[in-house]
Amino acid sequence: MEESNTPKLLAIDQQPQSLELIKDALSSCGLEILIASSAEEGLDTLRRTRPRIVLLDLMMPGVRGADLLESILAIDPGSEIILMTDEYSAEAAVEAIQNGACDYLSKPVNAEMLRRRISQLLSWAEERRRTYRLDHELINACQFEGIVGRSPVMLDVFAKIRRVAPHFRTVLISGATGTGKELVARALHNLSPVAANPFVVRNCSAIVDSLMESELFGHVKGAFTGASQDKLGVFEYANHGTVFLDEIGELPLTAQSKLLRVLQNHEIQRVGAPAPRMVDVRVVAATNRNLRSMVKEGSFREDLYYRLAMVEIKLPGLAERREDLPLLERYFLEKFAAEYRKPVSGMTRRAQTRLAMYSWPGNVRELENVIGNACMMVDGIVIDVRDLPESIRGQSRDLSAQDETMISLEELQKRHMIRVLERVGGNKSQAAEILGVSRATIYQLLGQARPRSSA
Numbered sequence: 299m300e301e302s303n304t305p306k307l308l309a310i311d312q313q314p315q316s317l318e319l320i321k322d323a324l325s326s327c328g329l330e331i332l333i334a335s336s337a338e339e340g341l342d343t344l345r346r347t348r349p350r351i352v353l354l355d356l357m358m359p360g361v362r363g364a365d366l367l368e369s370i371l372a373i374d375p376g377s378e379i380i381l382m383t384d385e386y387s388a389e390a391a392v393e394a395i396q397n398g399a400c401d402y403l404s405k406p407v408n409a410e411m412l413r414r415r416i417s418q419l420l421s422w423a424e425e426r427r428r429t430y431r432l433d434h435e436l437i438n439a440c441q442f443e444g445i446v447g448r449s450p451v452m453l454d455v456f457a458k459i460r461r462v463a464p465h466f467r468t469v470l471i472s473g474a475t476g477t478g479k480e481l482v483a484r485a486l487h488n489l490s491p492v493a494a495n496p497f498v499v500r501n502c503s504a505i506v507d508s509l510m511e512s513e514l515f516g517h518v519k520g521a522f523t524g525a526s527q528d529k530l531g532v533f534e535y536a537n538h539g540t541v542f543l544d545e546i547g548e549l550p551l552t553a554q555s556k557l558l559r560v561l562q563n564h565e566i567q568r569v570g571a572p573a574p575r576m577v578d579v580r581v582v583a584a585t586n587r588n589l590r591s592m593v594k595e596g597s598f599r600e601d602l603y604y605r606l607a608m609v610e611i612k613l614p615g616l617a618e619r620r621e622d623l624p625l626l627e628r629y630f631l632e633k634f635a636a637e638y639r640k641p642v643s644g645m646t647r648r649a650q651t652r653l654a655m656y657s658w659p660g661n662v663r664e665l666e667n668v669i670g671n672a673c674m675m676v677d678g679i680v681i682d683v684r685d686l687p688e689s690i691r692g693q694s695r696d697l698s699a700q701d702e703t704m705i706s707l708e709e710l711q712k713r714h715m716i717r718v719l720e721r722v723g724g725n726k727s728q729a730a731e732i733l734g735v736s737r738a739t740i741y742q743l744l745g746q747a748r749p750r751s752s753a
Contacts, residue, residue: 305420306349308332310340310366311382312358316405320353323409327416337361344373351419355405356383364397371398375646375682378419382407398648398683400725422727437629443485445478446629449619455482455611462609463489468561470546470606471584473613476663479584480544482611486582487540495539500532503548510553512569515560521570533566533577540580546606547587547598557581558602581606616658616665623665627653630666631681634673642673645681647725652683655716656690715740 307329309320317333324331332347334340337358344352352370356363363381370379380401401415440448442456462469463486471479480499487497505513512521516531532541543549549557560566561581565574583606592598616623627645635642645653649672658664672685683691718729719740730737 304328304330305351305423306330306332306347307351307353307416308334308340308343308347308349309353310334310337310358311353311355312336313355316355316382316407319407319409320412323407323412324416327413327420329416329420337366340366341369341373344370344377348374348377350378350423351416352377352379354379354381354399356381357385367397367399371682373678374680375678375684376644376680378423380415380419400647401728418727422725436625437632440625443481443488445481445485446626447619447622448625449621451614451619452622455613458611459485460489462486462611464491466490466582466609467580468606468608469582470589470608470610471582471613472589472610473584473586474615474661475586476661477613477615478662479586479613480542482613483540483542483582483584487542487580490540490580492539492580496536497540497542498532498536499542499544501544503545507550510550511556514553515556515566515568516571517569518571521568525570528568531566531568533560533579534575536579537577538579540582543581543583545585546583547585547589547592551597551599554599554602558599558605561602561605616661620654623654624650626662626665627669630669631673634670638673640673640676641679642676642681643679646683648683649681649686651719652686652690655719 305328307324309317309331311317311320311333312335314335317335321331321333329351332343332349334343337360340352340354340358343349354363354366354370356366358366363383367379367381370377375398379399380403381399382403382405384405400419403412403415436448437446440446443459445452445456447453447456459482466486469483469486471482473479483499484497487493500513502510511517512525512529512531514532516529516534517525519525519527543557556567560577560579563574564578565576567574589598589603589607593600593603616626627650631642631645634640653665653668660667668687668690669681671687672681676682676685715729715733718732719726726737726740730740733740
């Protein structure tokens with residue numbers, strides 16, 4: 299049992315003296331050391347044993363070093379690969395690291411340097427495992443009514459929901475597309491005194507203008523062509539419950555006046571009906587538009603805006619809550635791994651770095667789609683860069699192509715840090731050493747919360 303928990307290291311090298319040096323140098327590192335003297339033997343051993351670390355001689359006979367590196371990553375993208383070569387060059391090292399290696403050493407390998415590198419890798423691997431365990435626990439601890447977050451800005455949102463939910467009649471939720479406005483609306487309903495009653499969702503942009511009033515307020519038989527029977531509107535159906543009106547900025551002015559009447563007098567009037575009906579409904583409206591600007595333009599009623607915005611909850615974009623990104627990644631990974639019944643257990647450092655570098659214009663919804671797609675596409679148990687969409691895989695090229703003559707010093711610093719992270723395979727400790735800063739500075743520039751150092 300103890301042996302199965304010992305981390306494995308596979309050394310692939312055609313030179314017997316190099317293999318002996320590696321075995322001697324690492325004999326005290328607490329590793330199970332496996333050796334292979336050919337590419338075929340190395341790949342076969344890799345498939346059978348799945349070592350945590352691979353030491354690879356780039357000059358193996360009969361195969362290009364880059365092709366062998368690609369084959370190893372195809373078998374196990376989660377393995378840490380250190381390349382060794384007699385013909386060291388900075389350009390080759392950078393290319394190798396960009397292609398998935400975590401380090402690049404010149405031969406003959408210095409025994410002390412090798413021990414230090416291996417110890418660092420084992421330490422970082424253990425830190426990642428602790429972080430995964432913590433994230434799994436934090437997913438439960440940091441869920442609020444189905445919303446995952448631990449950033450200060452999201453904790454403020456959660457606190458506001460708790461305060462508002464028992465008392466609200468109307469709430470306006472504002473935020474960009476994909477920030478989770480419907481989740482907040484459901485949380486308000488679930489924590490309100492009417493939680494046991496209906497929660498009805500309508501997207502105002504998805505309703506044809508000519509049917510808007512009928513959809514919201516109902517109609518009577520014969521009110522218009524095709525009205526063959528009486529129909530309940532959303533507000534009657536949700537009586538004593540909550541109506542969530544998404545994209546409220548798309549509501550036509552005629553329907554806006556009737557909605558205002560519902561909010562002021564608690565009554566609706568079906569299309570074609572001679573008299574109003576009383577309803578008792580809480581209303582949550584959401585928008586990704588600037589309603590104040592629409593009021594000035596005359597496309598949204600001022601009195602309705604102030605009635606809806608008596609309480610306003612503003613949701614941040616994902617770029618404003620980057621410290622939540624690792625937790626959200628883990629949450630969606632576990633969700634889709636279970637949904638697709640696939641044994642996906644995590645992401646490589648390289649994949650996490652690409653996700654951290656991305657700007658997330660589609661916010662949490664886009665992240666959910668990216669992780670869901672990656673879980674569907676991945677063949678193994680670890681999501682790697684190749685499993686991510688092209689828009690994210692190719693972002694480093696786009697970043698390099700952007701003009702850097704008219705940007706802030708802070709943004710220029712961040713871009714340089716990102717390039718260094720790219721070249722060291724996402725290894726933040728190694729990037730910090732190259733840049734001459736602390737790891738805390740790296741996390742700060744990325745906008746991420748620094749992982750805890752212990753379980």
